Amino acid sequence: MIKLLLDLFDKFDFPGKGLMNYLSFRAILASVISILVAIFLGKKIIALLQKKQIGESIRDLGLQGQMEKKGTPTMGGIIIIIALLSAVLLVCDLSNIYIQLLILTTLWCGVLGAADDYIKVFKHNKNGLSEKKKLIGQFVLGTIVAATVCFSPDIVVRETESVRDESTGEEIVLKEDIVKSTSTTIPFVKDHELDYKCLVPFKGAFAWYCKWALYALVIIFIITACSNGANLTDGLDGLSAGSSMIVGVVMGILAWLGGNAINSNYLDIMYIPGSGEIAVFMAAFVGALGGFLWYNTYPAQVFMGDTGSLTIGGIIGVSAVLLRKELLLPVLCGIFLVETLSSLLQKSYYKWTKRKTGTGKRLFKMAPLHHHFQKQGMPEPRIVSRFWLIGILLGVITLALLKLR
Secondary structure (H helix, E strand, O other): OHHHHHHHOOOOOOOOHHHHHOHHHHHHHHHHHHHHHHHHHHHHHHHHHHHOOOEOOOOOOOOOOOHHHOOOEOOOHHHHHHHHHHHHHHHOOOOOHHHHHHHHHHHHHHHHHHHHHHHHHHOOOOOOOOHHHHHHHHHHHHHHHHHHHHHOOOOOEEEEEEEEOOOOOOEEEEEEEEEOOOEEEOOOOOOOEEEHHHHOOOOOHHHHHHHHHHHHHHHHHHHHHHHHHHHHHOOOOOHHHHHHHHHHHHHHHHHHHHOOHHHHHHHOOOEOOOOOHHHHHHHHHHHHHHHHHHHHOOOOOOOOHHHHHHHHHHHHHHHHHHOOOHHHHHHHOHHHHHHHHHHHHHHHHHHHHHHHHOOOOOOOOOOOHHHHHHHOOOOHHHHHHHHHHHHHHHHHHHHHOOOOO
16 A cells, blocks of 8 residues: 555655565565554554453373463454555555455455354354354465456466577577466476476367366365365464464565576576565565464463464465465475374374274374373473474475476
């Protein structure tokens, strides 16, 4: 909005006006705004949640320090959403298709999560929104994003084709086009790109439709999986918010590199025109999470609830899809992946052993994985700190994959 207002006064020249044209400055400004809004507004929102008695209902599962959390205000994800959108609406280029999709994702997942928290708190139903309804909501969002990516003329990539001159050894660019593409980033290969059309066993016009359909299904799956993965990770004070901050920082770096023609050419990675604006959004995202952590670190004064966790996961999933980095998520979001797999393995193994022996057995003392370590007697702050350290390591590895061929 600030950038739009400055564009209206394009004829006037005043000190500092040109700074808004720099992604780096706007990213810093977005981060500062969101963290300040989260810190100063967060205190009032927590007081309001306490006044309305919107507290977390806790089941006694035998976890250390668990019952002390009973009554802690939940639905704190509202703090993240307000802080994030405040910065985005002020600093980002709202005409950018990527920003529009991310704003839609924030609002959509926020409403979905808030509905789940509302049912838990006010309807006294511990199960909240049914899994079927959650999946339907995530599927619809995934479909909207997939349709936009597939059909919008504003979402394109730059494709280049080059050969090496045998006499000089220099690279000669033969073609450089801005096109609609189903290509994505993949590590460990020379050109760092995979086109989904290579997975289609057909040829001709039918293959063209199949590759876009396959790409759309991948997008829907990624968004749904990320949203649920972040939700499962939200079980210890600061775990989900801190881990998501690390992912947000890496996503912001990838957006800044991939949205810049010079940087992407130097690193020989996919150039996506306009995607640099996602770096500003991710800066606001990291700032909002940092401000929320002010109140969410151990011992937490507020929980994000599904209002926050579903929103965080949705933003990460959609941003990865828009940046064509969805195949890097198993590394970057390794914490979310392991937490999700531990829950799936626990349920599957229990059902399988019960069917075979009549008595269900468990792979872990408790799932998701962070509760397994709690059951072993490990203090909560130590678990969270170690998960953060692992998240930082995974973030560094993800960035290193840009140069591994």
